[in-house]
Structures are given as C-alpha cells and as structure tokens.
Amino acid sequence: MSFDWMKIPYALLTLFIIINFGYLQNALIQKIAARVGRRYGIPVWQNYFDVIKNYGQRSSITHGVMYYLGPVFRLTGGVGLLLFVPSIYGSEVFSNFSFAGDLILALYFIFFGTLGMALGAAESGHPYSAIGITRGLSQVTAAELPLALAVFSVALQYQTLSITEIVAAQQGSVLNWTLFTNPLAVAAAMLSFLGSMMRPPFDVVLAPQEIPIGPPTEYHSSYLALMQTNRAIFPVAKIVIYMALFFGGAASWPVFFLKVFLIYLWSAFVGVVFPRFRVEQSIRWFMIWAVPLGVLSVVVV
C-alpha cells in the first residue's frame, strides 16, 4: 500500500483551521452564556491570550512521569480523533487519514483523553483531582453508552463502518440525513452529547465552586496550556463525528462551521437553562432517558 505524503501537510492545515475555529467558537459560546446572565462576557480573542500566557509562564513543577503524560494523552485524544475522521466530505485535501473502519477508532479516541487525564491527575496526588476523576469516569462511561448504541444502530443501518460511506449515503436531500431516517439513534446520541461537553447540567466533574476545578487542580503553566489547546480541538472533533453520522456531514468549510456551531449551541442552550446535576443523578438520567432510546434504535434497525 502506498502512502500519499501530501496527506501530512493537508492534515496539519486541517488542524490549524480547527484550532483557530475552536478557540473562537469556545469564546463565542462563553459569551452567549454570559449574555444569558446579562453580562457582556469575555472578548472573543480571550482564549488566545490565556493560552499564550500559560505557555509563557516561566516556572512549572512536576509530580512525575504520568503527570507529564496526562495533558499529552488528552491532546493526543483530540488530535487523533480529528485526524482519523474526514472533516470535509468529498474533499481530497481535508479527508485526513480516514479509512474503512474509522468509526470504531473514533469511538475509542473519544474515551482516550479521559483515561489519560485520569492517570495524570491521579499522580498529582491532589484529593480534589481524585474526586473529579472518579466523577468524570463514571459520568463519561454512562454518557458513552447511548452514543455507542447509536453508533451501532447507524452502522447497522448503513451496513458500513466507514464514516465517509455513511456521509455519502446521506447526500441528496435533507430528508436523507440520519436525523430523519433513524431519529431514535440521533435522539440517544444527542442526549449523550450533553454529557461529554463539560457544560451544565453535566459539569459536576469540574465544578469550580465545589471541588475547586476537579481533575486539572494541580495543572498549571504549559501543562494547562496543552489542555486548553485540546479544549479547542476536542469538542470540534467530536462534533465532526456527530455531524458526519447524523446531520449529513459538510461539503465545504462554511457549511462545516455552521453545522458545528449549531450542534455545539445545543449543549450551550441546555446548559444555560438547567442547573447542575449531581453525579448519581446524571448517571441515573442517562440510564433512564438515553440508554433505552439507544437500545430501541438498535432494535428498530
């Protein structure tokens, strides 16, 4: 099998676009949430300042090897997720390293960052990190179940594990989207989506007022900057999968930006309306509302 070396600069270009889009979008979403609270909100370029400042901190301390690797794993999860999924449908340049079984790999990468974070934060030895990790892992596992079921349902429906083929099957008309051909799976996945975006009502993992900030309590300087970089990439990468599986993918960058923003807005909308769940409440919520939908979607297909 020959490898097309041009894919590497193309993938880096995708990464560059996504990072910048991610920073601006995160700030915009924060601004929207602030406007709901009648505040003016942060400037849209605030995230750039924060990241540059954190990379530019002069001192940093370490707690061990895993402490180093935590943010690195997290960033790997985000970048890996992004690079193994085609960003723009039908584009040679922005199809990245997608291949026939990329759907399974994507499911794995969604979980990868959380696991890396668990190892890294555990080594920092801070009790709040441990509490945050316990909550994070239980909640992400509960939220991942309906998503996995929805993905199985979609894979069964289209008889393929390739994201490109799934997107191809949805082209033509809006009515061909999975949203209309398999609404149960989409409903289950969108409920699961809320659980992994770190926004209320499912932000008890970070809970800044309660367990200072959860897993990243001890992270600072460039460690934190790495995690902030991932914070820009990961949500977009995750939404790309949702967009490709359920909302017909995107054939150009403007459509891509619009769809990603609207899907993100769904979690922001729910976030400003509902208060925070405790972790056992959120797990129960996923088990009662999201998992049965997922099971049903698999059964119906």
Next chain:
Amino acid sequence: MKSELKKHIVKGPDGFEFEVDPLRDYYCEAAPTVMPPAYLKIVENFLNWARAQSLWILGFGTGCGAIEMRPLMTPRFDAYRYGVQWRPTPRQANLFIISGYLSVKTLKRVIRSYEQMQNPKYVIGLGSCTLNGGMYWDSYNTIKCLDDYLPVDLYIAGCMPRPEALLAGFEDLKKLIRAGKAEGANQYAEHFDWYKANQKRVIHDWDMPDYNW
C-alpha cells in the same frame, strides 16, 4: 509543632512499616530562584502583552475586601470583559489580591498559596489595611504593612475601595506588566531571606517548611 508534622512511623496497607518526615517528604524545600525574562526583548514584550490581557485571580478572600470582588463577577461591573478571570486554584492563578486586613493566621495560608503560584505572579493590596493597618493599626494580630511579607505590585487604597477602583487598579497593573515592571516573583526570590525573616517574626507557630514551591 503539631504532632502529625513530627517524624512518625506509618503502616502501609500491605503491612509494611516506614518512617515519614512530613516536612521533608511531602513538600519541596528548594528555595525559589530568579527566573530571567526571555532572552529576546521582543519575545518578552509579546509575552507581557499576553500576560497583561489575561489576569487570573486566585479566588481567596483574605479579609472584608473580598466582598468588593463579588460584584466584579456579576452583570453590573463584569470584569471578565477586561480579561480578568477567577481561578479556583493557586497553581493556575497569576494574580493574588490581598483583600483587606490580614490576620497573622491568614498570613500563613497566604504565604503558602503565594508560593504555590507560578512565576510570574502579581500581588495587589486592596484597602488601607494592607498599606498601614488602616482601622486595625493597633490590633495585636493583624499585619500592618503587606510589603514586608510579600512583594506587592500595586496598592488600591480606600476603606473599602469600590469595584470601580478595582477595575481602575487592574488597568494600572496591566500597564505595569506591559512595561515589564511587575517582577514581584523574582524580587521575592532575590530577597527571600529578608521576606522569610519578616514572616517568621510575626508567625510564632511556624509549622511548615520554609518554602513549598
């Protein structure tokens, strides 16, 4: 010194016994060092520009002035639009606001929190109590002049200064940072012995290591 801080034998879950000296084993005692600015002036200016736009306050209300910081987070004053945010942990923060009078007991916690913050870091003294003791000038258990214990970059005088005064203070601090004049962390490292001697003069039950990161 508290009994749990003395050397003692700990029995592990596997039955193995080992000796623990909390002050040596749980903390790093290496004194802070002066961290020079970036070699290239243009790089340092660029970083200072970013630092000035991103002030992360340690959410630690030390005195009654803390009540003036709450309105800054809410719609009326909304400091977030000036790049000022609150962080819940000293590791991630770079601005420490000593909000009002500082009792000797709180000073201990303040020192530990300050030392956990990463270089470069800034300190704002809020209210007259931090300048000269204010209305607590003859109190037996508050410190009078904050400058003797921590390197202060900026004082905001008043009793209490209003949130607008704080916002103006942030703008002044930004100017200092951009000009490269806010080097409190390095000043602390340079005159470490002087600061420690001052701190130990008022804190009589000193039961912590001299420096913990």
